Amino acid sequence: MNPFTDNPSASIAALGEAGLLERIREWLGPAMPPYPEGMGDDCAILTAHPGNLLTTDSLLYRCHFDDTAPPEAAGAKLLKRNLSDIAAMGGRPTVAVMSAFLPPTTCLRWLEGFVRGLGCCASEHSVRLVGGDLTQTAGDPAFNLTLLGQADRPLPRKGAQPGDHICVTGELGGSLSGHHLTFQPRLEEGRWLARQTGVIACIDITDGLAKDLPALLAEGLAAQLDTACLPASEAVKAIAQDDPNRLLHHVFRDGEDYELLFLFRGDENAKAGLESQWRKCFSTRLTAIGEIITGSNEPAILDKVTRRALLSPTETGYLHFR
Amino acid sequence: MNPFTDNPSASIAALGEAGLLERIREWLGPAMPPYPEGMGDDCAILTAHPGNLLTTDSLLYRCHFDDTAPPEAAGAKLLKRNLSDIAAMGGRPTVAVMSAFLPPTTCLRWLEGFVRGLGCCASEHSVRLVGGDLTQTAGDPAFNLTLLGQADRPLPRKGAQPGDHICVTGELGGSLSGHHLTFQPRLEEGRWLARQTGVIACIDITDGLAKDLPALLAEGLAAQLDTACLPASEAVKAIAQDDPNRLLHHVFRDGEDYELLFLFRGDENAKAGLESQWRKCFSTRLTAIGEIITGSNEPAILDKVTRRALLSPTETGYLHFR
Numbered sequence: 001m002n003p004f005t006d007n008p009s010a011s012i013a014a015l016g017e018a019g020l021l022e023r024i025r026e027w028l029g030p031a032m033p034p035y036p037e038g039m040g041d042d043c044a045i046l047t048a049h050p051g052n053l054l055t056t057d058s059l060l061y062r063c064h065f066d067d068t069a070p071p072e073a074a075g076a077k078l079l080k081r082n083l084s085d086i087a088a089m090g091g092r093p094t095v096a097v098m099s100a101f102l103p104p105t106t107c108l109r110w111l112e113g114f115v116r117g118l119g120c121c122a123s124e125h126s127v128r129l130v131g132g133d134l135t136q137t138a139g140d141p142a143f144n145l146t147l148l149g150q151a152d153r154p155l156p157r158k159g160a161q162p163g164d165h166i167c168v169t170g171e172l173g174g175s176l177s178g179h180h181l182t183f184q185p186r187l188e189e190g191r192w193l194a195r196q197t198g199v200i201a202c203i204d205i206t207d208g209l210a211k212d213l214p215a216l217l218a219e220g221l222a223a224q225l226d227t228a229c230l231p232a233s234e235a236v237k238a239i240a241q242d243d244p245n246r247l248l249h250h251v252f253r254d255g256e257d258y259e260l261l262f263l264f265r266g267d268e269n270a271k272a273g274l275e276s277q278w279r280k281c282f283s284t285r286l287t288a289i290g291e292i293i294t295g296s297n298e299p300a301i302l303d304k305v306t307r308r309a310l311l312s313p314t315e316t317g318y319l320h321f322r
Numbered sequence: 323m324n325p326f327t328d329n330p331s332a333s334i335a336a337l338g339e340a341g342l343l344e345r346i347r348e349w350l351g352p353a354m355p356p357y358p359e360g361m362g363d364d365c366a367i368l369t370a371h372p373g374n375l376l377t378t379d380s381l382l383y384r385c386h387f388d389d390t391a392p393p394e395a396a397g398a399k400l401l402k403r404n405l406s407d408i409a410a411m412g413g414r415p416t417v418a419v420m421s422a423f424l425p426p427t428t429c430l431r432w433l434e435g436f437v438r439g440l441g442c443c444a445s446e447h448s449v450r451l452v453g454g455d456l457t458q459t460a461g462d463p464a465f466n467l468t469l470l471g472q473a474d475r476p477l478p479r480k481g482a483q484p485g486d487h488i489c490v491t492g493e494l495g496g497s498l499s500g501h502h503l504t505f506q507p508r509l510e511e512g513r514w515l516a517r518q519t520g521v522i523a524c525i526d527i528t529d530g531l532a533k534d535l536p537a538l539l540a541e542g543l544a545a546q547l548d549t550a551c552l553p554a555s556e557a558v559k560a561i562a563q564d565d566p567n568r569l570l571h572h573v574f575r576d577g578e579d580y581e582l583l584f585l586f587r588g589d590e591n592a593k594a595g596l597e598s599q600w601r602k603c604f605s606t607r608l609t610a611i612g613e614i615i616t617g618s619n620e621p622a623i624l625d626k627v628t629r630r631a632l633l634s635p636t637e638t639g640y641l642h643f644r
Contacts, residue, residue: 005429044452107327122353130366139461146468
């Protein structure tokens with residue numbers, strides 16, 4: 001059977017990413033265990049090995065990097081994408097395997113830069129690269145890395161309750177200006193957050209706040225944001241040129257921020273305590289951007305001032321397969 | 323920097339697979355730990371988690387399967403390739419993550435078959451699929467699976483000594499006639515072998531006996547084979563049509579046998595005991611095909627009768643990136 005179809009309605013593009021993931025879960029049947037070992041968080045939590053985390057991420061030429069990227073930065077990005085998932089669980093990374101699909105025309109010097117960049121990043125984060133796979137392809141260079149990690153208290157995505165503060169590390173938007181290559185995965189920050197009992201849930205922002213914030217919301221909950229507080233990156237401020245709508249658009253939808261978005265449960269005093277402790281440990285910015293409130297069935301992101309939806313449910317972040 | 327080169331001598335094709343792997347090891351530097359956690363066996367043996375195995379393998383349309391393959395068989399093959407690596411270490415598989423590079427024109431019905439085939443195979447072998455990654459590509463569908471496993475006594479590739487018997491499960495050659503899709507990874511057999519103290523080393527034959535047997539040889543050792551004993555598959559016998567050279571060619575070089583090749587240390591009595599115990603447990607064929615002898619520096623495969631090299635060092639099995 002041929003894997004392609006000319007009929008768009010019979011193709012995976014007809015479903016989009018979320019729909020496709022739902023189908024895959026259904027097709028896998030009992031082979032996929034329930035959450036939190038199965039699908040649904042930044043990493044799988046391996047039940048047979050308490051505290052063990054498992055995550056996988058890919059990197060494709062012309063999709064995640066292009067000719068403007070130094071090969072060292074592309075190689076490091078392959079690992080950093082995975083490190084960010086471990087960071088979002090409050091874990092520390094341990095070992096990884098890397099697979100590469102390479103055309104025979106791959107330039108050795110380019111590949112050397114890529115692998116050296118990957119190796120340096122691995123050494124920096126005490127990740128041991130223990131194996132991999134090479135496959136010859138007629139297509140573009142494509143890579144996959146699977147990373148194991150450990151967490152004493154893995155930070156899940158689930159658990160939100162009305163009143164929880166929504167906080168974010170760093171700055172958002174404009175990642176294409178360079179941040180998507182130069183970002184530092186928030187590993188220290190993630191482990192620190194996992195040690196704070198008030199921190200309930202965490203996710204890393206890869207597809208944009210608009211798509212990743214709803215992942216923290218359960219049915220009947222909404223997120224109420226103080227848009228004036230949103231930490232826009234300098235790159236976004238330059239792009240938006242004082243147009244607040246353009247600024248919000250980029251902050252919500254650019255993706256590849258690789259910042260941590262987390263929920264903190266506690267009164268204003270406790271929140272001030274968290275912020276003050278944070279500042280003693282990190283130079284990374286920490287911003288409380290809103291709170292969880294009781295909402296309707298659809299997860300919604302509301303403006304604290306106008307009480308109206310900031311985004312319709314279809315206006316989400318970066319959507320794949322469309 | 324552009325990843326491609328027009329100059330063949332500056333491309334990875336100039337190195338071939340073995341050369342490229344050597345370079346990657348060098349470029350990774352201290353990020354790759356030494357064997358047996360790092361490169362060099364069917365699975366990585368994770369030192370931080372005693373007995374834990376980690377392996378990864380890929381599956382690419384037009385390379386590992388084509389339109390003649392039912393999608394269910396292609397999906398199962400992705401997992402079975404990895405299961406065969408766990409089998410070669412004498413382990414049992416536990417959890418896996420799957421990554422897919424998919425073009426938007428991927429036919430949903432095809433993908434359903436692929437994922438259902440993967441899921442059924444996973445359930446059959448008690449493998450839990452705990453996560454994965456989807457990436458949109460302009461190229462052909464490509465998949466990667468990373469599999470964890472456990473072994474009480476992992477069977478390495480290394481450890482050969484003169485006098486060790488060379489044994490192989492099943493039959494060799496002609497896999498393109500269908501075996502490359504329908505094969506059963508030798509998991510039960512591998513675990514049984516790991517429990518036999520006389521079994522020293524093991525590998526699964528994926529690139530052909532000519533390429534995979536030398537992986538069991540250390541410097542100064544050679545393999546001496548009784549060519550009359552080599553268990554040629556029915557498919558090879560049909561192709562060879564009584565030409566012994568053609569038969570040997572296919573047995574040595576076809577690849578994708580996914581049979582276990584192992585070394586047994588013991589006298590003729592012990593070997594007969596192993597064979598008799600094996601027959602009580604398995605219907606799978608077991609054949610002693612030769613033994614390890616003292617050799618020259620180059621790992622060599624010799625004919626027991628003529629004492630001459632059956633293969634020159636360059637005549638190996640399936641070579642990638644050429």
